[in-house]
Amino acid sequence: xxxxxxxxxxxxxxxxxxxxxxxxxxxxxxxxxxxxxxxxxxxxxxxxxxxxxxxxxxxxxxxxxxxxxxxxxxxxxxxxxxxxxxxxxxxxxxxxxxxxxxxxxxxxxxxxxxxxxxxxxxxxxxxxxxxxxxxxxxxxxxxxxxxxxxxx
Amino acid sequence: xxxxxxxxxxxxxxxxxxxxxxxxxxxxxxxxxxxxxxxxxxxxxxxxxxxxxxxxxxxxxxxxxxxxxxxxxxxxxxxxxxxxxxxxxxxxxxxxxxxxxxxxxxxxxxxxxxxxxxxxxxxxxxxxxxxxxxxxxxxxxxxxxxxxxxxx
Amino acid sequence: xxxxxxxxxxxxxxxxxxxxxxxxxxxxxxxxxxxxxxxxxxxxxxxxxxxxxxxxxxxxxxxxxxxxxxxxxxxxxxxxxxxxxxxxxxxxxxxxxxxxxxxxxxxxxxxxxxxxxxxxxxxxxxxxxxxxxxxxxxxxxxxxxxxxxxxx
Amino acid sequence: xxxxxxxxxxxxxxxxxxxxxxxxxxxxxxxxxxxxxxxxxxxxxxxxxxxxxxxxxxxxxxxxxxxxxxxxxxxxxxxxxxxxxxxxxxxxxxxxxxxxxxxxxxxxxxxxxxxxxxxxxxxxxxxxxxxxxxxxxxxxxxxxxxxxxxxx
Numbered sequence: 001x002x003x004x005x006x007x008x009x010x011x012x013x014x015x016x017x018x019x020x021x022x023x024x025x026x027x028x029x030x031x032x033x034x035x036x037x038x039x040x041x042x043x044x045x046x047x048x049x050x051x052x053x054x055x056x057x058x059x060x061x062x063x064x065x066x067x068x069x070x071x072x073x074x075x076x077x078x079x080x081x082x083x084x085x086x087x088x089x090x091x092x093x094x095x096x097x098x099x100x101x102x103x104x105x106x107x108x109x110x111x112x113x114x115x116x117x118x119x120x121x122x123x124x125x126x127x128x129x130x131x132x133x134x135x136x137x138x139x140x141x142x143x144x145x146x147x148x149x150x151x152x
Numbered sequence: 153x154x155x156x157x158x159x160x161x162x163x164x165x166x167x168x169x170x171x172x173x174x175x176x177x178x179x180x181x182x183x184x185x186x187x188x189x190x191x192x193x194x195x196x197x198x199x200x201x202x203x204x205x206x207x208x209x210x211x212x213x214x215x216x217x218x219x220x221x222x223x224x225x226x227x228x229x230x231x232x233x234x235x236x237x238x239x240x241x242x243x244x245x246x247x248x249x250x251x252x253x254x255x256x257x258x259x260x261x262x263x264x265x266x267x268x269x270x271x272x273x274x275x276x277x278x279x280x281x282x283x284x285x286x287x288x289x290x291x292x293x294x295x296x297x298x299x300x301x302x303x304x
Numbered sequence: 305x306x307x308x309x310x311x312x313x314x315x316x317x318x319x320x321x322x323x324x325x326x327x328x329x330x331x332x333x334x335x336x337x338x339x340x341x342x343x344x345x346x347x348x349x350x351x352x353x354x355x356x357x358x359x360x361x362x363x364x365x366x367x368x369x370x371x372x373x374x375x376x377x378x379x380x381x382x383x384x385x386x387x388x389x390x391x392x393x394x395x396x397x398x399x400x401x402x403x404x405x406x407x408x409x410x411x412x413x414x415x416x417x418x419x420x421x422x423x424x425x426x427x428x429x430x431x432x433x434x435x436x437x438x439x440x441x442x443x444x445x446x447x448x449x450x451x452x453x454x455x456x
Numbered sequence: 457x458x459x460x461x462x463x464x465x466x467x468x469x470x471x472x473x474x475x476x477x478x479x480x481x482x483x484x485x486x487x488x489x490x491x492x493x494x495x496x497x498x499x500x501x502x503x504x505x506x507x508x509x510x511x512x513x514x515x516x517x518x519x520x521x522x523x524x525x526x527x528x529x530x531x532x533x534x535x536x537x538x539x540x541x542x543x544x545x546x547x548x549x550x551x552x553x554x555x556x557x558x559x560x561x562x563x564x565x566x567x568x569x570x571x572x573x574x575x576x577x578x579x580x581x582x583x584x585x586x587x588x589x590x591x592x593x594x595x596x597x598x599x600x601x602x603x604x605x606x607x608x
Contacts, residue, residue: 026353026363027346027494029487031540036483037223038197041190042331049330059330060389071189074228081222084487085357085364178505178515179342179498181335183388188331194483201482205541211482212541236335237509237516341527342501345494375493378532385526 005075005105005120006095013096013148015105018051024086034081040117041074044106047092048121051104055094057143065137066128069102076119080110087111098144100125100133157227157257157272158247165248165300167257170203171241176234186233192269193226196258199244200273203256207246209295217289220282221254221275228271232262239263250296252277252285309379309409309424310399317400317452319409322355323393328386338385344421345378348410351396352425355408359398361447369441372434373406373427380423384414391415402448404429404437461531461561461576462551469552469604471561474507475545480538490537496573497530500562503548504577507560511550513599521593524582525558532575536566543567554600556581556589 022043030036052058062069082088093105101124108117125133125140136144174195182188204210214221234240245257253276260269277285277292288296326347334340356362366373386392397409405428412421429437429444440448478499486492508514518525538544549561557580564573581589581596592600 025346026349026486027492030482031485031487031489032220032222033487034222037226038190038193038483040226041193042329045190045330068184070184070186070230070233072230074189074192074226074230076226078222078224078226177498178334178501179340182330183333183335183337185335190331194481197482336524336526338526341530342494342497344530345497349494372488374488374490374534374537376534378493378496378530378534380530382526382528382530 005118006103015096016051016055016094016147017091018047018054019089019091020047020050021087021089022046024082024084024088026084029084034083037076037078040076040078040108040119043090043108043117044074044076044092044104044119044121047090047106048104051092051094055143055147057102057140061139062125065139067133067137067140068126068130069123070126071121072124073122074119075121076117078117080114080116082108082110082116088116096147098136100136100140157270158255167248168203168207168246168299169243170199170206171243172199172202173239173241174198176236176238176240178236181236186235189228189230192228192230192260192271195242195260195269196226196228196244196256196271196273199242199258200256203244203246207295207299209292213291214277217291218280219285219289219292220278222278223273224276225274226271227273228269230269232266232268234260234262234268240268248299250288252288252292309422310407319400320355320359320398320451321395322351322358323395324351324354325391325393326350328388328390328392330388333388338387341380341382344380344382344412344423347394347412347421348378348380348396348408348423348425351394351410352408355396355398359447359451361444365443366429369443370432371437371441371444372430374430375425376428377426378423379425380421382421384418384420386412386414386420392420400451402440404440404444461574462559471552472507472511472550472603473547474503474510475547476503476506477543477545478502480540480542480544482540485540490539493532493534496532496534496564496575499546499564499573500530500532500548500560500575500577503546503562504560507548507550511599511603513558513596517595518581521595522584523589523593523596524586525579526582527577528580529578530575531577532573534573536570536572538564538566538572544572552603554592556592556596 024035028035028039088108088110091107095103097103103122105120107115110116127133176187180187180191240260240262243259247255249255255274257272259267262268279285328339332339332343392412392414395411399407401407407426409424414420431437480491484491484495544564544566547563551559553559559578561576563571566572583589
């Protein structure tokens with residue numbers, strides 16, 4: 001039902017997935033009683049950060065190698081609203097690519113497992129001079145190798 | 153240079169445009185010294201709200217007619233960062249459609265008139281029972297008529 | 305070392321305490337690399353909401369009885385900063401009072417158990433006509449009875 | 457009616473005042489239709505930053521001298537709520553002190569000039585080693601001189 005955001009790449013390498021549970025906080029709800037649309041960038045970031053941390057490719061890992069990974073594209077599709085105190089999960093899905101970029105897809109599901117929100121982000125990699133990297137840095141290529149061999 | 157987000161519709165009706173000036177606030181800047189990517193939904197909303205108010209089709213106008221206009225899609229392309237205290241303008245561009253939807257495009261320019269960020273949102277119209285409207289409500293059709301005749 | 309925010313009331317009734325664990329999110333950190341001071345209202349609310357939920361006196365419990373509990377005072381003392389990705393706990397402490405008000409104190413501790421931030425909030429209770437209640441509503445007085453008898 | 461937050465210091469030096477106009481944004485309003493209490497730190501900061509800029513003692517001025525001015529205390533008293541799209545002004549009042557600290561008071565007034573919110577912040581000054589300064593840096597003492605002589 002939800003169309004894929006990224007074209008199929010190397011079919012032999014399955015995407016990496018990680019979910020985090022959350023609950024809607026009072027301050028995230030707008031005057032209509034639903035989560036304000038602008039908060040979802042933050043939800044996506046929660047899952048992206050957790051996946052990055054789990055696999056050793058988080059903000060601090062890149063930062064330790066003096067690489068920045070700025071967001072170049074953010075896209076959100078709102079299917080159903082979330083309301084105050086509602087539990088939900090945010091799944092981040094990292095799609096395979098050997099390019100120096102991070103292609104993340106996100107799926108938010110409410111407590112009935114209904115998909116409420118989907119979206120994606122694209123991140124580039126910049127070196128210390130803020131030049132766009134053409135190839136991923138060594139530590140990331142080692143991660144790609146482990147991923148390809150199925151040992152994350 | 154920036155590709156159009158919405159396909160050309162009725163060429164005879166030019167889009168409506170409205171810009172608001174802003175300055176980057178301290179709390180909008182992240183640990184890297186640039187505006188956090190998740191804040192741009194808020195910037196877009198500032199210009200969208202101002203345009204809506206100017207033309208009598210803002211949140212409160214819809215609300216007075218018991219119509220909600222939830223965001224269904226948000227898309228942001230980040231071209232260049234904005235930094236603390238930097239002045240910039242947010243332009244909202246409402247594209248013509250006779251459907252019961254609001255197709256907004258956004259262009260953010262820094263003080264050198266360089267385009268730093270672009271994006272779009274799509275909003276549907278819901279009635280008091282939260283049913284999606286197939287046709288715009290009467291007050292909005294009257295607005296469309298004025299727009300078409302060039303008298304906003 | 306940290307002075308008490310609320311004068312000792314009925315000494316026989318100990319305050320209620322509840323802690324929630326958190327980790328500093330990227331969007332909460334400012335250009336100086338520390339949590340922006342304005343975010344702490346949100347941290348306090350997380351612990352206050354969790355305590356309220358645990359004891360049946362949360363937002364939704366009051367709301368079910370058509371009572372609002374607006375914040376009248378917020379106070380925050382910043383002792384030490386928190387940094388990105390740092391784990392911490394927020395403790396909410398509800399102090400005893402038979403008045404129609406909620407006196408909460410907060411203590412934030414970092415992963416070394418060092419107190420980084422303290423503060424308090426005062427909330428009044430309003431009925432459906434937004435009149436300030438002189439006495440707590442029945443459901444809250446029953447809660448006070450259970451609290452006093454030591455059965456929360 | 458509103459009690460002074462700071463004890464009267466040197467009576468001969470009047471406080472500095474600066475106001476900024478604002479309008480309540482949609483994202484600042486909570487599920488009850490009023491500005492969420494946690495947003496006021498941001499309102500205070502808007503006026504504080506504008507006053508600082510006007511008198512050459514803003515974030516960037518301190519930063520240029522390698523001095524940080526972290527917030528040590530934030531206090532907010534909520535008298536009346538603000539609602540969506542409501543225009544209001546935030547006045548920042550800098551109180552005289554020769555100590556290495558910034559004592560700011562804030563007064564928010566709605567479009568009827570009614571005081572809706574008051575509060576204060578206390579900031580210390582830290583040098584590049586994050587040591588608390590006992591005396592203000594030279595550029596700030598020169599500002600104090602101008603202030604005292606009535607030429608800001």
